[in-house]
Amino acid sequence: MTFWTDPINFVADWLMGVFTGWGMAEGLAGVLIALIGIFALVTFAMLLDILLVWVERKVVARFQDRLGPNRVGPFGIFQPFADIVKLLIKEDITPIGADKIIYNLAPIFSLMSVLLLWAILPFAPKIFGVDLNVGLLYIVAAGAIGTLSIIMAGWASNNKYALMGAFRTVAQMISYEIPMVVALLIPTLLAGTMGVNGIVESQGIWFVVLSPLGALIFVISAIAELGRSPFDLNEAESEIVAGFHIEYTGMKFGLFYAGELLHAFTFGGFISVLFFGGYRFFGLENFGPIVAAVIFLLKALFFYWVIMWVKYTVPRVRIDHMLAFNWKFLTPLAFVLLMVTALVSKLLAGASAGWHAAGLFLANVVVGWLTIEILKAHARRQREREETPAQPAVQAAQH
Amino acid sequence: MTFLQIIFLLFAAVILGSALMVVTTRNMIHAALWLIAALFGVAAVYALLNAGFLAVVQVVVYIGAIAILFIFAVMLTRREMRDKGPQLNKNWWMAALISVVTFGGLFGLLSNWAGFSKTAAEIPAGLDAVEQLGIALVSPDAYVLPFEVASILLLAALIGAVYVAFNKE
Numbered sequence: 001m002t003f004w005t006d007p008i009n010f011v012a013d014w015l016m017g018v019f020t021g022w023g024m025a026e027g028l029a030g031v032l033i034a035l036i037g038i039f040a041l042v043t044f045a046m047l048l049d050i051l052l053v054w055v056e057r058k059v060v061a062r063f064q065d066r067l068g069p070n071r072v073g074p075f076g077i078f079q080p081f082a083d084i085v086k087l088l089i090k091e092d093i094t095p096i097g098a099d100k101i102i103y104n105l106a107p108i109f110s111l112m113s114v115l116l117l118w119a120i121l122p123f124a125p126k127i128f129g130v131d132l133n134v135g136l137l138y139i140v141a142a143g144a145i146g147t148l149s150i151i152m153a154g155w156a157s158n159n160k161y162a163l164m165g166a167f168r169t170v171a172q173m174i175s176y177e178i179p180m181v182v183a184l185l186i187p188t189l190l191a192g193t194m195g196v197n198g199i200v201e202s203q204g205i206w207f208v209v210l211s212p213l214g215a216l217i218f219v220i221s222a223i224a225e226l227g228r229s230p231f232d233l234n235e236a237e238s239e240i241v242a243g244f245h246i247e248y249t250g251m252k253f254g255l256f257y258a259g260e261l262l263h264a265f266t267f268g269g270f271i272s273v274l275f276f277g278g279y280r281f282f283g284l285e286n287f288g289p290i291v292a293a294v295i296f297l298l299k300a301l302f303f304y305w306v307i308m309w310v311k312y313t314v315p316r317v318r319i320d321h322m323l324a325f326n327w328k329f330l331t332p333l334a335f336v337l338l339m340v341t342a343l344v345s346k347l348l349a350g351a352s353a354g355w356h357a358a359g360l361f362l363a364n365v366v367v368g369w370l371t372i373e374i375l376k377a378h379a380r381r382q383r384e385r386e387e388t389p390a391q392p393a394v395q396a397a398q399h
Numbered sequence: 400m401t402f403l404q405i406i407f408l409l410f411a412a413v414i415l416g417s418a419l420m421v422v423t424t425r426n427m428i429h430a431a432l433w434l435i436a437a438l439f440g441v442a443a444v445y446a447l448l449n450a451g452f453l454a455v456v457q458v459v460v461y462i463g464a465i466a467i468l469f470i471f472a473v474m475l476t477r478r479e480m481r482d483k484g485p486q487l488n489k490n491w492w493m494a495a496l497i498s499v500v501t502f503g504g505l506f507g508l509l510s511n512w513a514g515f516s517k518t519a520a521e522i523p524a525g526l527d528a529v530e531q532l533g534i535a536l537v538s539p540d541a542y543v544l545p546f547e548v549a550s551i552l553l554l555a556a557l558i559g560a561v562y563v564a565f566n567k568e
Contacts, residue, residue: 027402102432133529137455144463148435151470155428163474170471174464194529 004288006126012037041129045118045262052261053080055301056308063312090250095158098247102156107248107255109149114263116142121269122197124279124292135196136184139270140177143225146263147173150227150234150244153256157247165243168319169234172224175326176231180221182334186214186341187274190360196270200278204353208275210360211341213368215275217334222267223310224326226260230314231322268303272296276303333371340367407447414440423486427473435466449522452529 003010012033019029054069054077061068069076094100119129120138132138147170154166188194190210191202199207208215224231235243245256272278276299279285279292317325344363348356417436424430438461445454509515522528535541 031402099428102428132451133527134452134455137452137459141455141458141463144459144467147467148462151467152432155470155474167471167474170467174467177463 004290007289008037008127037129041118042115045115046258048265049258049262050080050084052265052304053083053258055304056261059305059308060312063309084254087251087254092252093247093249095247097158099156099158102152103247104252106149106153106156107252107259109145109152111255111259111262113142113146113149114259114266116145117263117266117270120196121266122200122273122278123296124285124289125197125201126289127293128197131195131197133193133195133198135199136188136194136274139184140181143173143177146225146259153248154244157244159247161240161242162244162246164240165234165236165246168236168240169227169244171319172227172231172233172322175323176221176224176330179217179326179330179334180225182331182338183214183218183221184274185338186211189338189342189345196273196278200273200280203277203280205357206275206277206280210357211275211337211364212361213333213337213364214341215271217330217337218274219271219306220330222271223307224322226264226267226307228260228264228307229311230317232311232316233319233322236316264307265300265304268305268307269296269300271303271306272299329375333367337364337367340364403447407444410440410443410447413437414444425483425486428470431466431470431473434469435462438462438466448519450528452532 015033015036016026016029019032020026024032057079058068058076069079072078072082094103117139120132120135122128122131150169150173151166154162154164154169157163187199187207190207191199193199193202227234233239235245240246245253248256273296278299279296281295281299285292285295340363341360344359345356348359351359414437417433417440420433421430421437424433438457442454442457442462445451445457536546537543
């Protein structure tokens with residue numbers, strides 16, 4: 001075992017040797033090394049987060065035909081540090097009537113819910129926090145804590161707009177959790193495990209080929225879960241000012257902002273893990289864990305870019321459209337797709353991997369085509385209803 | 400005392416303390432948040448017992464759904480978030496007596512039980528508890544009947560809820 005084949009265990013063993021050399025008990029040293037590991041992972045995530053601030057600002061500028069930050073450092077890359085200094089020296093305001101403890105806990109929970117997800121992100125075959133056999137459920141559980149943090153922020157701020165934002169968030173997150181869980185079940189079904197490492201390992205053929213619709217549903221519900229445009233109703237500036245984080249200033253707002261960016265990046269990572277082969281890239285991952293980790297981070301950045309692309313090109317939807325889209329379209333489609341995938345996958349269980357993939361792909365195409373036909377028929381019926389003259393009953397009421 | 404035991408005692412204290420706060424705090428939202436803390440502590444105890452699946456489901460169901468619906472309902476229905484009435488009525492000593500007797504009885508019963516002082520058997524390597532649970536839930540030799548009955552009950556509740564909320568207009 002060298003550093004290049006198994007870096008995490010190599011460093012852990014080396015540290016273990018150092019600590020026991022100092023006369024420390026092995027159990028205590030193990031706990032200490034685990035703590036150091038957590039600290040290193042969180043530090044890496046937060047350092048990446050600083051970079052993400054720059055990436056986000058640069059990309060949004062390009063989408064809006066601007067230059068973005070370009071004054072501090074080359075390409076403005078040190079702009080986030082100036083931002084951090086600004087956030088740190090801002091006045092820290094707690095509104096009158098705010099529930100102080102909950103008000104201060106909310107941003108911490110918000111960032112925590114994201115950092116929890118990093119525990120199961122598989123960067124490379126041997127670089128991951130923990131290989132949880134219920135990994136996918138864990139993603140949903142961490143999302144629950146994120147929802148909780150937004151409710152806490154909205155309620156504790158003692159502000160009507162903040163509370164409205166919190167209400168909207170709950171309605172949205174509880175609704176979109178359903179298609180998301182169903183979409184998560186599709187990779188579970190195809191891989192036969194809920195652990196993210198097992199899912200990556202079983203993707204000889206990327207799951208996006210086996211289930212393109214499942215990937216699409218997951219991306220849509222992930223964007224809704226992130227609360228990014230077109231689903232950013234919880235902070236709709238033109239309606240409820242800034243939603244749940246309206247009263248937060250300085251670094252407390254910074255924590256929400258950092259949490260949002262890191263959340264988007266993390267979900268980019270999960271999109272790549274669940275449907276796009278994670279750290280696998282046509283055998284390139286066999287060159288060692290470092291290469292695999294770089295592949296994974298690049299894929300995560302790409303899907304982060306996709307999420308930004310959607311955010312800055314699609315306008316915000318109205319709240320009733322948002323709910324109708326989920327309950328009348330996405331949820332039924334996700335359930336039908338899950339059943340079809342289960343059935344076809346079972347029928348083709350004996351076939352070779354190629355036929356299995358082709359059959360599943362075809363099933364997805366059929367489901368997609370049927371969906372479009374049903375939508376077209378529905379739209380036609382609605383149009384005909386609107387084109388027919390007003391009902392006699394309405395005219396009678398007018399007289 | 401091992402490290403795991405210390406962690407267990409810590410979480411047990413968190414659960415009991417939060418549970419006490421749920422019934423003593425006068426602020427409804429605080430009560431709901433303390434309830435979440437208690438439920439989270441239970442999830443942590445599940446995780447300590449190597450029941451990762453139950454721990455995560457505990458968080459998803461109780462914190463992600465039920466507790467958040469609690470908070471939602473409290474925020475939507477109550478104008479005044481504070482409970483002003485007395486927290487005890489004249490039967491409080493009865494309740495205290497019954498809980499002490501129940502606790503004492505359970506404690507006496509369990510301390511005489513041989514399994515109370517045993518340590519848990521080691522889980523053999525390579526055993527996937529989630530897989531075993533999944534097979535047990537759909538196997539006719541195990542729990543397929545209770546599982547299906549629960550599913551039908553939930554489906555009936557779902558249809559009932561839709562029917563009640565359905566607007567015929």
